[in-house]
Amino acid sequence: MRAEKHRSNIALLHDGVSRRGIYLLPNLITSAGLFCGVFSIVQTMQAAYNNAALAILAAAVFDSLDGRVARMTNSASRFGTEYDSLCDLVSFGVAPGVLIYRWALIPWGVWGWSAIGLYVICSAIRLARFNIMLGRIDSSHFMGLPVPGSAAMLSSIVLMYRYVGQSGLPPKQIALLLLTYALALLMVSSIRYTSFKNLHLYGRQPLSRFVLAVLLLSVAVAAYPLFIFVVISLYVSSGPVLGVREWLRPSIPAPAGPSLEEEDPE
Numbered sequence: 001m002r003a004e005k006h007r008s009n010i011a012l013l014h015d016g017v018s019r020r021g022i023y024l025l026p027n028l029i030t031s032a033g034l035f036c037g038v039f040s041i042v043q044t045m046q047a048a049y050n051n052a053a054l055a056i057l058a059a060a061v062f063d064s065l066d067g068r069v070a071r072m073t074n075s076a077s078r079f080g081t082e083y084d085s086l087c088d089l090v091s092f093g094v095a096p097g098v099l100i101y102r103w104a105l106i107p108w109g110v111w112g113w114s115a116i117g118l119y120v121i122c123s124a125i126r127l128a129r130f131n132i133m134l135g136r137i138d139s140s141h142f143m144g145l146p147v148p149g150s151a152a153m154l155s156s157i158v159l160m161y162r163y164v165g166q167s168g169l170p171p172k173q174i175a176l177l178l179l180t181y182a183l184a185l186l187m188v189s190s191i192r193y194t195s196f197k198n199l200h201l202y203g204r205q206p207l208s209r210f211v212l213a214v215l216l217l218s219v220a221v222a223a224y225p226l227f228i229f230v231v232i233s234l235y236v237s238s239g240p241v242l243g244v245r246e247w248l249r250p251s252i253p254a255p256a257g258p259s260l261e262e263e264d265p266e
């Protein structure tokens with residue numbers, strides 16, 4: 001009975017997609033992100049690790065655009081949501097996992113590939129949880145570290161090691177093993193991260209903000225590996241820092257009403 005109901009749901013979904021079609025623009029942007037993820041895997045297999053990291057960051061840019069385009073054009077759909085999650089699993093789960101394993105974790109043997117396995121599994125869990133909780137929680141925050149954020153963190157470290165070299169940095173084999181486990185746990189945690197969905201950049205802004213944006217843009221162009229690493233690191237650490245801050249904040253007790261003894265007798 002349950003199998004027949006499942007088949008009927010699939011048939012209804014297929015019939016709805018085939019009759020009404022799909023929205024072209026947001027799904028094309030999502031496909032571009034998936035293409036970047038596949039390109040990253042190919043570059044990793046060819047030992048072009050810097051190109052692989054840049055491709056993952058490009059996929060993160062496309063992932064941030066497809067949702068905004070869908071909302072702006074009123075073209076959001078269930079198909080687009082499911083398709084986006086499948087593409088994200090490849091671009092931000094499998095692609096960075098393969099990159100980090102080939103670049104740093106091969107010497108760890110079973111510990112290396114098990115860390116990557118946990119990372120990919122937690123990415124899939126994070127995406128599935130996001131889909132079932134869509135519309136049920138405040139859209140201004142994410143529950144757990146977003147999958148693109150964890151992938152960008154790993155990619156920025158690859159760029160950073162090439163930018164500054166090995167001097168002054170911890171051995172990548174140790175740092176990446178610990179960080180991969182930490183990012184996997186952050187993705188499936190209940191720590192809140194801001195989503196920036198309420199950020200409106202198309203309205204009028206003060207001139208000082210425009211000057212600051214130009215300054216940041218010049219820094220990003222001059223030293224983009226350092227800039228990306230700092231920005232992503234601040235975002236990844238913001239969740240645990242704010243969580244600890246809220247936990248340490250003393251709770252304000254509710255004001256107690258007047259007791260029976262304090263009330264005037266009538």
